[in-house]
Amino acid sequence: EVELVESGGGLVQPGGSLRLSCVASGFTFRSYEMHWVRQAPGKGLEWVSSISTSGNTVYNADSVKGRFTISRDNGKNSLFVQMNSLRAEDTAVYYCARRVIIAAPDGVSYFYYMDVWGKGTTVIVSS
Amino acid sequence: DIQMTQSPSSLSASVGDRVTITCRASQTISSFHLNWYQQKPGKAPKVLIYGTSRLQTGVPSRFSGSGSGTDFTLSISSLQPEDSATYYCQRSYSTTWTFGQGTKVAIK
Numbered sequence: 001e002v003e004l005v006e007s008g009g010g011l012v013q014p015g016g017s018l019r020l021s022c023v024a025s026g027f028t029f030r031s032y033e034m035h036w037v038r039q040a041p042g043k044g045l046e047w048v049s050s051i052s053t054s055g056n057t058v059y060n061a062d063s064v065k066g067r068f069t070i071s072r073d074n075g076k077n078s079l080f081v082q083m084n085s086l087r088a089e090d091t092a093v094y095y096c097a098r099r100v101i102i103a104a105p106d107g108v109s110y111f112y113y114m115d116v117w118g119k120g121t122t123v124i125v126s127s
Numbered sequence: 128d129i130q131m132t133q134s135p136s137s138l139s140a141s142v143g144d145r146v147t148i149t150c151r152a153s154q155t156i157s158s159f160h161l162n163w164y165q166q167k168p169g170k171a172p173k174v175l176i177y178g179t180s181r182l183q184t185g186v187p188s189r190f191s192g193s194g195s196g197t198d199f200t201l202s203i204s205s206l207q208p209e210d211s212a213t214y215y216c217q218r219s220y221s222t223t224w225t226f227g228q229g230t231k232v233a234i235k
Contacts, residue, residue, distance in 0.1 A: 035224070037172075045164075045172060045215055047224040059222050062128075095171055099219075104159050104178065111178040112219040113162040117171035 002026035002116050004096050009121035016086050016125070022079040022096030022118055030074035033099040035114060036081050038092035038123075046092075049081060050099070064090075086125045093120040129153050131216055133227035141235045146203040148230045150216030155196050162217045163192055163201045165210075166229075172215065176201065208234055 008020040022034070036048040049060045049070035058070050069082040079096050097114040104111055130153040140146050150161070158179040164172040174183045176192040179199060189204040203210055211234050216227040 044213075044229040045166070045217075045226040047226065050224070061223070102177075109157070109159045111159055111181065112221075113174050113177040113217070114164075114172075115174055115183070117173070119171055 002098075004098065004116055004118035006094060006096055006118045006121035009094065009123045011124045011126065012086055013127050014087060014125055017082070017084045018086065018123060020081045020083065020094055020096075020121055020123070024077045024079070024098070027098070027116075029072075029077040033101075034072060034079045035097045035099055036068075036070060036079075037095045037097055037114070037117075038090075039095070039120075040089070040092045043092075048094070051079070083123070086123075088125050091123060091125045093122050095120045128223065129156060129218060129225055131218055131225050131227040133214075133216055133230050135230060136228065137231040137233065139233045139235050140206050142206055142208060144206045146206050146210075146232060148201045148214055148216075148232075150194075150199045150201070150227050152197045152199075152218060156218050158195050158199075160219045161192075161194065161199050162219055163190075164215045164217060165212045166215065167212045175214075203232075206232075206234065210234075 003025045006022045035050045051058045051070045055072045067085045071080045096118045098116040100115040102111040132151045134149045161179045163176040166172040175186050180192045191202050213229045213231045215229050218225045
């Protein structure tokens, strides 16, 4: 069964740090780009970060640039996000998600979407 | 950055009704890169439609998507009780991914 399981969430003080993990199973982890998406309480979904299959290319939302670092260990089928200088507005459920890529019929374009999601881990930033 | 705006923010409809949700991009996007997700309370999102109109495997055929340019729609042809959820459009791109703010669908 294809599965993603997040861990590492918890209560942290403003300015503190936390490292989230996501362990993949049931598929070839190293073949997929991976993402972190978060959802603040009662709010919508916000894309956070992405990382290429090799880990050499990463992208971050402006809201976390310079504070969050996404990484992966393909040997351990694991995705991480190191979160520093945490703020109250970082309080959210953090999901890891697998990106799938499918060739479009035109032979040139591709479809990209997130087809597998974990259940999430909760981060609360509060004093 | 491209912004995605959904309307309405919420709606209430009866079982069997046709429901339509709109997603507008702040500038033209490729129809290959517009996806729709469904999220139920306390659960992770689930992809319904990718590439504007392509139904993900296992998703009921009452869901459909259309659109191009800046305007896209998700339709539910005959609303069912299990469709009570929040729906999000998403623009997928290599460098940044953007979600709409969500549309909450309730059953009357």
